[in-house]
Structure formats: C-alpha cells, structure tokens
Amino acid sequence: MAIKPYDERLDQLLRTAADVFAAKGFHPTTMRDLARATGMSLAGMYHYVAGKEELLFLIQRQCFENVYQGALHAVESATGPTERLRAFIRHHVTFFAQHMSEMKVLSHEAGSLSGERERPIIDLKRRYVDLLAGLIEALDTPRDVRIAAYALFGMMNWIYTWYHTAGPLSAEELAEQFTQLYLYGLQAPSTPVSPAG
Amino acid sequence: MAIKPYDERLDQLLRTAADVFAAKGFHPTTMRDLARATGMSLAGMYHYVAGKEELLFLIQRQCFENVYQGALHAVESATGPTERLRAFIRHHVTFFAQHMSEMKVLSHEAGSLSGERERPIIDLKRRYVDLLAGLIEALDTPRDVRIAAYALFGMMNWIYTWYHTAGPLSAEELAEQFTQLYLYGLQAPSTPVSPAG
Amino acid sequence: MAIKPYDERLDQLLRTAADVFAAKGFHPTTMRDLARATGMSLAGMYHYVAGKEELLFLIQRQCFENVYQGALHAVESATGPTERLRAFIRHHVTFFAQHMSEMKVLSHEAGSLSGERERPIIDLKRRYVDLLAGLIEALDTPRDVRIAAYALFGMMNWIYTWYHTAGPLSAEELAEQFTQLYLYGLQAPSTPVSPAG
Amino acid sequence: MAIKPYDERLDQLLRTAADVFAAKGFHPTTMRDLARATGMSLAGMYHYVAGKEELLFLIQRQCFENVYQGALHAVESATGPTERLRAFIRHHVTFFAQHMSEMKVLSHEAGSLSGERERPIIDLKRRYVDLLAGLIEALDTPRDVRIAAYALFGMMNWIYTWYHTAGPLSAEELAEQFTQLYLYGLQAPSTPVSPAG
DNA sequence: AATGAATGAGGGTTCATTCAT
DNA sequence: CATGAATGAACCCTCATTCAT
Numbered sequence: 001m002a003i004k005p006y007d008e009r010l011d012q013l014l015r016t017a018a019d020v021f022a023a024k025g026f027h028p029t030t031m032r033d034l035a036r037a038t039g040m041s042l043a044g045m046y047h048y049v050a051g052k053e054e055l056l057f058l059i060q061r062q063c064f065e066n067v068y069q070g071a072l073h074a075v076e077s078a079t080g081p082t083e084r085l086r087a088f089i090r091h092h093v094t095f096f097a098q099h100m101s102e103m104k105v106l107s108h109e110a111g112s113l114s115g116e117r118e119r120p121i122i123d124l125k126r127r128y129v130d131l132l133a134g135l136i137e138a139l140d141t142p143r144d145v146r147i148a149a150y151a152l153f154g155m156m157n158w159i160y161t162w163y164h165t166a167g168p169l170s171a172e173e174l175a176e177q178f179t180q181l182y183l184y185g186l187q188a189p190s191t192p193v194s195p196a197g
Numbered sequence: 198m199a200i201k202p203y204d205e206r207l208d209q210l211l212r213t214a215a216d217v218f219a220a221k222g223f224h225p226t227t228m229r230d231l232a233r234a235t236g237m238s239l240a241g242m243y244h245y246v247a248g249k250e251e252l253l254f255l256i257q258r259q260c261f262e263n264v265y266q267g268a269l270h271a272v273e274s275a276t277g278p279t280e281r282l283r284a285f286i287r288h289h290v291t292f293f294a295q296h297m298s299e300m301k302v303l304s305h306e307a308g309s310l311s312g313e314r315e316r317p318i319i320d321l322k323r324r325y326v327d328l329l330a331g332l333i334e335a336l337d338t339p340r341d342v343r344i345a346a347y348a349l350f351g352m353m354n355w356i357y358t359w360y361h362t363a364g365p366l367s368a369e370e371l372a373e374q375f376t377q378l379y380l381y382g383l384q385a386p387s388t389p390v391s392p393a394g
Numbered sequence: 395m396a397i398k399p400y401d402e403r404l405d406q407l408l409r410t411a412a413d414v415f416a417a418k419g420f421h422p423t424t425m426r427d428l429a430r431a432t433g434m435s436l437a438g439m440y441h442y443v444a445g446k447e448e449l450l451f452l453i454q455r456q457c458f459e460n461v462y463q464g465a466l467h468a469v470e471s472a473t474g475p476t477e478r479l480r481a482f483i484r485h486h487v488t489f490f491a492q493h494m495s496e497m498k499v500l501s502h503e504a505g506s507l508s509g510e511r512e513r514p515i516i517d518l519k520r521r522y523v524d525l526l527a528g529l530i531e532a533l534d535t536p537r538d539v540r541i542a543a544y545a546l547f548g549m550m551n552w553i554y555t556w557y558h559t560a561g562p563l564s565a566e567e568l569a570e571q572f573t574q575l576y577l578y579g580l581q582a583p584s585t586p587v588s589p590a591g
Numbered sequence: 592m593a594i595k596p597y598d599e600r601l602d603q604l605l606r607t608a609a610d611v612f613a614a615k616g617f618h619p620t621t622m623r624d625l626a627r628a629t630g631m632s633l634a635g636m637y638h639y640v641a642g643k644e645e646l647l648f649l650i651q652r653q654c655f656e657n658v659y660q661g662a663l664h665a666v667e668s669a670t671g672p673t674e675r676l677r678a679f680i681r682h683h684v685t686f687f688a689q690h691m692s693e694m695k696v697l698s699h700e701a702g703s704l705s706g707e708r709e710r711p712i713i714d715l716k717r718r719y720v721d722l723l724a725g726l727i728e729a730l731d732t733p734r735d736v737r738i739a740a741y742a743l744f745g746m747m748n749w750i751y752t753w754y755h756t757a758g759p760l761s762a763e764e765l766a767e768q769f770t771q772l773y774l775y776g777l778q779a780p781s782t783p784v785s786p787a788g
Numbered sequence: 789a790a791t792g793a794a795t796g797a798g799g800g801t802t803c804a805t806t807c808a809t
Numbered sequence: 810c811a812t813g814a815a816t817g818a819a820c821c822c823t824c825a826t827t828c829a830t
Binding site for chain 5: 426446
C-alpha cells in the first residue's frame with residue numbers, strides 16, 4: 001500500500017467522506033451516503049479506495065500527518081519553552097477549527113479502525129503525543145507529564161463537542177484562553193501572557 | 198414512558214449493554230451480541246426494553262441522573278468555592294472510574310440517540326454543565342466561565358481514552374492532579390492544595 | 395374436538411376477535427391485538443382456544459351454522475318459489491348486516507384456514523350454496539343454476555366492501571333491491587314485487 | 592415516484608408477485624417466496640421495488656389502469672346503452688379471466704395498502720366505478736344506480752372465488768350470462784339478447 | 789475509468805406459542 | 810384459571826462489496 005500519487009478526485013472523496021463521517025458517524029454512514037454526497041457512483045468509489053474502512057484510515061492518516069507536520073513547524077519557529085507550548089496549542093486548536101470534520105473523525109472514530117489498519121494510526125498518535133509531552137517536560141513542571149499531556153489533549157479535542165466555527169469566538173482566541181488556563185490555572189490573573197517581555 | 202419500577206433483570210441488562218457498547222461502540226453492537234453477553238434470548242430482551250436505542254437511552258439517562266445527584270451531594274458537603282470545585286472534580290472523576298462503561302457510553306455516544314430520545318439527555322446534560330459553571334463562577338475567575346467549564350469537562354471526559362482503572366494511578370489521585378492543574382495551571386507549585394494553607 | 399359447551403368468556407372472545415379480524419384482516423392481526431381488545435391476557439386466551447387459527451375456524455363455523463339455520467328457517471316459513479328466494483335473500487342480507495364482522499371474516503378470510511380446519515368450513519359452505527341452488531332450481535329459470543347462485547352470492551357478499559349499517563339504507567331495503575334486481579333484472583319495472591296476488 | 596420506464600425484469604417480477612399474492616395472499620407471502628418464485632435474489636428485488644408493499648401497489652395500479660383503459664375502449668366501440676353495458680361486462684369478465692392473479696389481488700387485497708399508497712388506488716377505483724355507474728344511468732333503470740353498480744361488481748368480482756379458466760365455461764359465455772341475468776333477471780327468457788332483433 | 793445490477797450476510801424487530809408459578 | 814416471562818423461528822430490509830459491461 002504505497003502512498004498513492006496525488007489525485008484530485010480521491011482528495012475530494014476524502015474531504016467529502018470526512019464531512020459525512022463527522023456529521024453522522026462512521027458506522028451509520030453508508031457507502032450510498034458517500035456516493036450521493038460526492039456525486040460519484042457507488043462502484044466508482046472503489047476505484048479510488050479499497051472500501052469504507054480504508055476511507056476512514058486514509059482520512060485519519062492524512063489528517064494526523066498534517067497536524068503533526070504543522071505542529072513541528074509551529075513549534076520550531078517559537079523560542080523558549082512557554083512559547084513553544086503556546087505555539088503548539090495555537091496550532092492544534094486552529095488546525096482543528098479549520099479541519100473540523102477530519103479532526104472530529106480523528107478524535108471520535110479512533111477505535112473504529114480494525115486490526116491491520118489501526119496500528120499505523122496508533123503510531124502516528126504516539127508520535128504526536130510524544131511531541132507535546134516533550135514540550136511539557138521542557139517546562140520543568142512539577143506535574144506528571146503524561147497526565148498533563150492527556151489533560152491538555154482532552155481540553156482541546158473536546159471542542160468538537162461544543163465549539164462552532166461560525167460563532168463569535170475565533171480559534172486564535174480560544175487557543176489563547178486554553179493556553180492561559182493550562183499554564184496558569186483558573187485562578188491566576190488573566191494575562192501574564194507575554195513571555196516575560 | 199413512566200419510570201419503570203426497579204427490576205433486577207433489566208438492571209443487569211443495562212449494565213451488560215453498557216459494557217458491550219463501551220467496548221465495541223453502540224452501532225457495531227448487535228442485539229445478538231447483547232443476547233450472548235447477558236445470556237438472555239434475543240427476543241427476551243424485548244420484554245425489558247423497546248429496542249436497541251432505548252437501551253442506550255436508559256443507560257445514558259440513568260447514568261446522567263446518577264452523576265448529577267452524586268455531584269450535588271458532593272458539592273453540598275464541601276465548604277468554600279475552591280473546595281466545592283475540588284469536590285465536583287473528585288466526584289466526577291471517581292464516578293467515571295467506577296462506572297467506566299456507562300460514562301464512556303455517555304461521553305462517546307452522545308449523538309447516537311435520535312430525535313425523540315435525544316431531548317431528555319440534552320436537558321440532563323445542560324443541567325449538569327450548569328452546575329459546574331455555577332461553581333466556576335463562584336470562584337471569580339478572570340476566565341470565560343463557559344469555556345472554562347467545557348475545558349474541564351474535556352480534560353476529565355477524555356480519560357475514557359487513556360485511563361485504566363487497573364493501573365497504578367487511583368481515581369482520587371487523578372482527580373487531585375486535575376484539580377491542581379485546573380486551579381493553578383501547569384507552572385504553579387504542586388501543592389497549594391490546602392484551601393487555606 | 396367435540397363441540398364445547400357454551401362459555402360466555404369464549405363467546406366474547408370470538409366476538410371481539412371477529413371484529414378485529416374484520417377490521418385489520420386475519421393475518422395482520424396479532425394475538426396481542428386480541429389480548430388488548432378483549433382485556434384478557436395473552437396467555438389467558440389459550441385457555442379458551444388452541445391458537446389464532448382455531449379462533450378463525452370457530453368464528454367461521456359458528457357463523458356459517460348460524461346463517462344456514464337462519465336461512466332454513468326463513469325459507470321454510472315462505473310459500474312459493476319466488477317468495478322462498480326472496481326470503482333467503484332477505485335473511486342473508488339482514489344477517490350479514492347484523493353480523494358484519496363475522497360475515498366479512500367468512501367472506502374475506504376463506505382460504506386463510508389451513509388444511510385440517512379448512513375442510514369442515516368448505517363442507518358448510520357447500521351445504522349453504524346447495525340450499526340456494528335448490529331454491530333457484532325451483533324457479534324453473536332458463537339460466538345456469540350454479541352460475542346464478544354464485545352470481546347472487548357475489549352480489550350479496552360484496553356488500554362488506556361498500557355497505558355501512560350506519561347509512562340511510564336499511565338492510566331490508568337493500569335486500570329487496572337485490573331481490574328485484576336479481577329476479578327481474580335492471581330493466582324490468584320496479585315492483586312486480588308482490589308474488590302476483 | 593415518477594412512472595418508471597419499461598423494464599422487462601421489473602415486469603416479470605410484478606407478474607410473478609401477482610401470482611404468488613393471488614395464491615397465498617399478500618400478507619402470508621414472504622419476500623423470500625418471491626425471490627424463489629422469480630429466481631432473483633432476495634436483495635436483488637429491491638433494485639426494482641422499494642419493498643413488499645410497493646410491489647402490491649404497483650400491481651394494483653397497473654392492473655387498474657389497464658382495466659380502466661380497456662373498459663373505456665370497449666365501451667366506446669359499442670352503440671346504444673344496452674350494448675355499451677354488455678361491452679363493459681364482457682370486457683371486465685374476460686380481462687378478469689385473462690389476468691386472474693392481478694384481478695384477484697385487486698379485488699381481495701384492497702385494504703392491504705397502507706396510508707400513502709392507498710389513496711391513488713382508491714382514486715382509480717372510484718373512476719372505474721363511476722364509469723360503470725354512468726353506463727347504468729344511461730339505461731334509465733328504475734333501480735338505484737349506485738346499488739346496481741356495486742351489485743354488478745360483486746357478481747363479477749366474486750368469480751375469483753369459484754371460476755376456473757381451465758373449465759368448460761369460457762369467459763365470453765360467462766360474461767354473456769352475467770349480462771342477461773343483470774339486464775333481464777332470473778326469470779326473463781334466456782335470449783332477448785340481440786340488441787335490435 | 790466508470791457504473792448498473794446483483795447478492796451473501798447479517799441486523800433489528802415481531803410473533804405465535806409455551807411454561808413455571 | 811390466569812398470567813408474566815421467555816423464546817425459536819421468521820420477516821422485511823439494508824449494506825458493503827463485486828462484477829460484467
């Protein structure tokens with residue numbers, strides 16, 4: 001299963017599938033739903049994808065690779081442990097907001113992949129978690145790093161449950177709120193934001 | 198749909214169903230799976246429950262009512278805003294750990310309910326969220342209360358993703374860690390725990 | 395399967411079942427429907443009747459025996475071939491109107507009985523048809539007696555399709571209209587009714 | 592639900608379904624019965640038809656439209672009120688004999704259609720009844736037209752109960768017998784048949 | 789590459805009936 | 810007698826997938 005060359009039709013299929021999966025859930029979505037949503041024929045989709053589950057796999061893999069790369073980039077262009085963490089959060093949240101469907105599918109449908117195809121996604125996930133864990137570690141926090149990392153992910157990923165892009169709260173603002181909250185807690189003053197400068 | 202009187206068989210069915218739903222997901226679970234898991238006959242289950250979706254509904258409703266009542270009780274028996282929040286978190290996390298299946302079903306299968314049966318659950322949820330929001334408000338935090346509430350729920354609910362009861366970390370400890378993190382942030386010292394020390 | 399002694403509960407069951415069968419059809423009716431309609435418990439009905447099909451059988455048999463005896467009586471108390479036929483028609487139509495449910499079940503659910511239980515009903519039917527055929531024969535009609543008999547039954551039995559007891563047309567009137575039509579045809583004058591004297 | 596283009600497979604499915612429905616009744620017939628009878632696979636039938644009830648609907652609609660058109664044609668090509676009625680009867684009876692299954696399904700399974708799909712069939716039926724009622728009216732009969740029309744339909748439709756195509760009595764003969772009986776009654780001489788002799 | 793047609797394998801639910809109490 | 814509980818057997822329908830064209 002070598003990485004396929006870029007294919008516009010496939011890409012559109014993945015995008016649409018992500019939307020439908022996000023809206024109805026992976027299992028309730030039928031291949032006919034996807035055919036209807038894409039305008040492709042039922043059989044036609046099988047030219048691009050081996051089946052329904054592979055669709056999910058491809059969506060999750062691509063999405064994970066993209067967040068990961070983006071996070072790497074974001075983190076690299078920041079200086080100092082605090083800023084690096086802030087950059088990570090900002091990137092994760094804005095990426096989430098920009099790719100709501102894919103990220104919801106990633107968050108909510110982990111575990112909908114069976115055996116063979118689960119592995120690679122788990123590995124990607126570990127890599128991504130490790131990245132954050134590293135950032136936290138660099139902060140010399142007294143807290144348990146693993147727990148802290150999962151707590152932050154929970155905080156952020158849960159937004160697919162309540163956050164709407166259309167609303168008044170921009171993703172950047174939301175990210176900053178999360179950052180503040182995460183770094184200084186509920187009771188600390190609102191903006192010791194600037195990295196001490 | 199009056200509340201049915203207590204029925205041991207029904208109760209056992211609900212418990213088992215929660216386990217199976219938690220393990221395989223609501224949609225992939227078949228009524229035959231549940232028959233096997235409970236030892237009841239396929240048709241026999243329909244004496245207790247109108248159908249698969251009602252099973253989910255009953256699980257979610259009961260669970261929600263229980264966490265809510267428990268939280269109320271926990272909060273009442275604590276003094277001071279900080280302690281009340283701590284009590285809420287401790288209760289939520291330990292309840293979650295003690296009722297992993299039900300709480301996972303509650304967290305993960307919101308949205309698997311259709312139309313008619315979705316409403317009451319949404320209402321229960323709102324009530325519960327409001328309870329937490331009230332506690333946060335009482336703290337006079339500079340943060341946006343709503344966001345702060347959702348952030349905390351994300352932090353806590355996400356544990357169905359990674360926390361194992363069997364592991365070395367007790368639910369109480371986990372709850373305390375969350376509390377510290379949430380109140381004082383990642384960077385504050387580990388134990389300004391005691392509310393007045 | 396000796397004829398059971400009279401039993402009020404059974405009788406009420408049969409009556410109610412006839413109503414429900416007439417309203418929904420034999421096959422779509424469930425034993426639960428009948429339990430609900432009678433106020434008996436599901437299992438309770440099996441104390442009176444061997445099963446759903448026996449219910450149909452008993453209804454049909456009783457009804458057939460009743461129309462037959464009534465027809466016999468009606469015919470006997472009339473004089474002259476024409477009057478005897480008129481009496482048969484009047485009796486059949488008024489009986490039909492008074493026992494709509496049972497007669498609809500008889501007319502519509504012939505053939506819903508399987509093997510064993512079909513025979514006796516077929517025999518009853520033959521007897522009844524023979525009775526009418528004899529009356530027709532006595533009229534010295536130039537027409538084929540069998541066809542004429544079936545034609546008349548068709549005319550009369552079809553009323554479950556369109557006739558409503560509640561309407562303005564009384565069963566007696568309807569019977570007389572059928573009689574006229576059947577004896578003198580569509581074009582003959584309306585009332586050579588009185589048997590010529 | 593636009594009228595579908597002609598499709599040989601669908602047509603064969605409808606024909607076979609009509610036969611099976613006629614033989615066993617609509618409700619007792621299972622989709623598996625139909626699959627077996629047609630040689631199609633169970634799922635395959637759903638490419639042509641939305642479900643069991645739609646099958647019944649399509650059979651009834653097509654059949655009703657056909658009798659109606661045929662009747663119209665038959666009536667138009669006859670002169671004089673008597674002849675037009677005779678033509679209607681001859682057409683109805685011969686059509687019935689040629690399409691026994693469909694017509695039995697039409698006669699016997701009225702009322703097996705639910706809600707949405709019942710309406711159009713009822714409308715078709717009304718049109719057809721009106722056609723006959725008009726013919727009767729034109730005869731200036733002293734009888735009640737509506738009753739006379741239903742009586743005739745009863746006479747004719749009842750044949751699914753006793754008439755066998757295989758027997759010695761041809762459909763044309765049967766039709767003529769019905770016509771005589773209906774026009775001149777049981778007692779009138781056998782053949783004032785010829786419309787102008 | 790594209791698709792209409794086809795299907796095996798279930799999936800949720802219902803039902804007539806039985807039986808222990 | 811009466812009934813709540815239980816169940817085997819089906820039933821209608823759906824779905825992911827294949828394949829001939």
